[in-house]
Amino acid sequence: MILRLFSLVGILLCLVVTACTESAEEDRLTWLSGATMGTGYSVKITDLPAGIDPKILDRNIARLLEEINGLMSTYQADSELSRFNRNKRTDWISVSAEIVKVLEEAQGISRLSKGALDVTVGPLVNLWGFGPGFYTNEVPSRREMEAEKERVGFKQLQIRHSPPAVRKKRGDIYVDLSAIAKGYGVDRIAEFLEAQGIYNYLVDIGGEERIKGHGPKGTPWRIAIERPVAGERRVQRILELDSGAVATSGNYRNYFEQDGKRYSHTLDPRTGWPITHQLASVTVVNATAMRADALATALLVLGPEQGLRLAEQEQIAALFIIKTPEGFRERATRSFTKIRSWDLLEKESF
CATH class of the missing domain: 1.10.3980.10 (ApbE-like superfamily)
Incomplete structure (x- = not known):
């Protein structure tokens, strides 16, 4: 009976400590979010400096994103x-x-x-x-x-x-900045936060992210790389970063099918056709989200061989996830392997 009593007390104490720890972490975290650029944005801040009103901060971030949309959106006629x-x-x-x-x-x-x-x-x-x-x-x-x-x-x-x-050079040239504008927006928010004296944050717009400092646990931020499967939200790999930016481009969500063939929204500008290789996604880690965003798109278009070759040549930290008959295969550049990460890949057949 005494052993059971001590065991029960131990369990209760553990639950209390866990609950207190989670509560303390939540108290340290300020989380702002909203809609922008046809997707959503999220701003997580650890230990918001005293004197900064989160509601005012939220309004200022929303206003900044409205300004960027007003400059770079192809969906806004004005x-x-x-x-x-x-x-x-x-x-x-x-x-x-x-x-x-x-x-x-x-x-x-x-x-x-x-x-x-x-x-x-x-x-x-x-x-x-x-x-x-x-x-x-x-x-x-x-x-x-x-x-x-x-x-x-x-x-x-x-x-x-x-x-x-x-x-x-031609009057009918049409510019589309969708492969780089989200990353630019992330960088602008990060610059705005640092101008307010905020140095522990994670900014995300539609999966393009920029990181600084630490999360609410006092450890570097953990960034999930999504597994490139349509209709699923599963994690392929976790990165741990205390600075920099992460962007991923994939061809597995936005597409249409005709006569049993899938046509991706990712086009090769040199041919005019959707990409057809087996590269499912590319993740790039860089100093700025704007550059990471654009590089991820370029490497995805180039494909698993040319893309990896260019990334190695330019010392780009990049992870290539390739679809094979046996499942997904990862190929990472040497620069990427220096980043701390955890592989959550599970073998599947298609």
Whole structure:
């Protein structure tokens, strides 16, 4: 009876300690969230500095994201980017410094990847039904493809810094920043937080993340890499980081099927066709979310062999998850293997 009593007391004490620990962690965490860029955002802050009102902080973050949407959305007819796309002039068109910054980053990665990332791919995205208001589930004709490909090519854009402006070589060039704008938004929030004296945070917009400091347990933040299976929300791998940014691009969620064949929303701008290789997703860890976002897209388009080769050559920390008949196979660059992580892969057959 005495042993049972001590055992029961021990269990109760353990439960109390666990509950207190969880409560203490929750008390240290401020969690803000909302909708933006056709997805959701989340901001987690450990030990919010005294004097900062979380409601005011939340409003300021929402306002910042509204401003970015007002600059870069192709879904808002009155955004700066939409107005630029409607402008058929081929002389210099004045734009914001923010647009120039994002375009310059994108153009650099376009040159690095030899066109695997291309912000002028918008006409093809729309033709395939993956753009704003262009939903379809039919494969376009080759004639339509060739006509739209004439409007695609990152070299048809020129950038000027002072005063900020962009010039099109063709008046009908259409720019789509969806492969880089979320990452830019994450970076802007991170910069805003640090300007407020906040240095322990995790910012997420649609899966693109930036991290600083530690989580509520006092340890580095843990970032989940999703297993690339449509219709599921399962974790493939966990990363542990105290700084940097993480972005993942995949071809397993947004697609349509015709005659038993799947067509992904990820297009190769060089061919105009959806990618067909077996690379399911690419995760990139970088200093900024903007660059990680764009690099992940470029590497996904390049595929498991060319993408890995470029990532190794440029010392990019990248994880490639490849679909095989036996299940998923991971290939990581040397830079990625230096990051602490846990493999949660379970073998499956398809």
